Amino acid sequence: MSKLYSDKTIFMKIGISNIILSILIFTAESSPPQDPIRCSNKTFNCTVINTYGSFPDRTICRAAEVVYPSTEAELVSIVANAALLNRKMKVATSTSHSIPKLACPDGENGLLISTKNLDQTINVAKSSMTMTVGSGMTLRELISKAAEVGLALPYAPYWWGLTVGGMLGTGAHGSSLWGLGSAVHDYVVQLRIVTPAGPEEGYAKVRILESDNPELNAAKVSLGVLGVISQVTLKLQPMFKRSITFMEKNDSSLGDQASSFGYQHEFADVSWHPSQKKVIYRVDDRVATNALGNGLNDFTGFRSTPSLVVAAVRSTEEIQESTNDANGICLNAATTIFTLKATAYGYTNDGIIFKGYPIVGYQNRLQASGSCLNGIQDALITACPWDPRVKGLFFHQTTFSIGFSKVKGFIEDVQNLVNLVPKALCGIDIYNGILMRYVKASSAHLGKQEDGIDFDITYYRSKDPNKPRLYEDILEEIEQIAMFKYGGLPHWGKNRNVAFLGAIKKYRNVTEFMKVKENYDPNGLFSSEWTDQVLGLKNGITIDKDGCALEGLCICSQDNHCAPRLGYFCRPGKIYKDARVCTLSAKR
Ligand SMILES: Cc1cc2nc3c(=O)[nH]c(=O)nc-3n(C[C@H](O)[C@H](O)[C@H](O)COP(=O)(O)OP(=O)(O)OC[C@H]3O[C@@H](n4cnc5c(N)ncnc54)[C@H](O)[C@@H]3O)c2cc1C
């Protein structure tokens, strides 16, 4: 071990801690994320991209035009015009936080319908505790508008910068096994969606779906292929308080405890650091509203970060990756985790300072965060850590849910891989490890099929698509173990292409979904090449070309899918022999 702690690495260790500290205290001019839609001629000749500035295949998406309706009536006339012309459409949001190419319309003449101005609160019914909002409202606004009238959304994603329509589109969720579970779409009690129609109905119509309408099960997780959701009514609860404590343990019994822990605490989740063999359990429950405390969640990873600092973090990672410096990465990761822990991940007891656990506070201050959304456009002195306009974090995300009956097997497979290659998963700890969140079976046709755990793995992506990552093979093997050995369901808004291979066959009610699609949009005007591929209507989810496996665009079957010139060849997995992964090895 002592060799590991050379002068250089100690310097590095201090350096990284300072970086995280300065992230924590820096509050100067920040820039919210850029507008994902840009046009060269007012609202014509546009491009659309996700928040990371890169789709999985690194292409840029074009659209002929963008429109910004602010009322449902405008929406109807837009859809009618496009339907009359048989024009392809796509709903685009102000946030565009999905990684896959969900925002791309097909063809030369594609129309983007932005929900940016469909962000109003339309109605609050305090007696029935429901709230109706425009589909472009962000989670942040939703939480704050509900809190103004004493209401709370019980379960939600952890990041403010998503829209209601986008969360429904991709089945976004937080973590809970209580009530109807952690997915926002399972709290929808009414939804209004504008779809194309025949000439006798004026080429577009508004469909109003109530809870008892089986079509709601298609529309509440739709990948955007059914039409434009204009308004959503959500069932809320009276404002309540929570009490949060993060508890660290080793990961020896994680396989046994992961499931039962979820049933013990309403807002439980688990952050797993496999190479360090550590687990952080979130012990998080509802408490009486008179419990003392005004805690605040301002998660460190979602804060505005000085551009110089993220550039330094990224450069360090790039150097360590390109020099195969596994020890350096492990040390970095350990320091990152240590510092995050010491600073309570950005939680405070009162909005100012962390004094100790538990953190007690109101739901609207604890359920999600995203202070890097604040600020002035284009200041760029500080920004969200992944903002593509500055040199910052650039990563892949492999995110899937596995049913409880198989969770233990998956966890043990990952542990066995770590036993074989102990340093292989240090790199993911730079992104706070594997986040494990609880999800419940949903009535949505494209929602979760059974109760289980959603695993969220974030890891280094090279700016050069032909350059492998350190321990390329291990992360590829985990991806294939998750999706193919254990039948994991990919998060629709995250992941690399390979995760979607055969995914649609894992859903029981796809035919029901397809019937609704055929009925609402028979000409597929809201469908695109990507949604057709994901829904199993077209081939081409994977793209065979040199280096494709490195980017998750294919599963390798030949060496040129990896990087043979750099010593990476296509080989079977270490514990899952059906896997085919790019492995650093001597030539056969
Ligand atoms: C920093 C960060 C944190 C995240 N945290 C979480 C998390 O905690 N939990 C989680 O589950 N996910 C999380 N995600 C992923 C995220 O949930 C999805 O990518 C997401 O739902 C995208 O929302 P969006 O509003 O940006 O929609 P987009 O990505 O722009 O759109 C998604 C899809 O929905 C469709 N759509 C959007 N609005 C409508 C509408 N009104 N009518 C019809 N179709 C529509 C679009 O056409 C598209 O197909 C996170 C992502 C990031 C970048």
Ligand SMILES: *[C@@H]1O[C@H](CO)[C@@H](O)[C@H](O)[C@H]1NC(C)=O
């Ligand atoms: C801008 O787009 C409109 C609509 O397509 C077109 O009529 C106009 O000529 C374009 N202007 C330029 C400068 O390209």
Ligand SMILES: *[C@@H]1O[C@H](CO)[C@@H](O)[C@H](O)[C@H]1NC(C)=O
């Ligand atoms: C459309 O925009 C691209 C840049 O995105 C530009 O190169 C091209 O000239 C534009 N075309 C027209 C007709 O304006």
Ligand SMILES: *[C@@H]1O[C@H](CO)[C@@H](O)[C@H](O)[C@H]1NC(C)=O
């Ligand atoms: C893990 O922690 C348990 C107690 O929680 C302890 O009994 C066990 O020995 C620990 N395992 C290792 C490998 O440290």
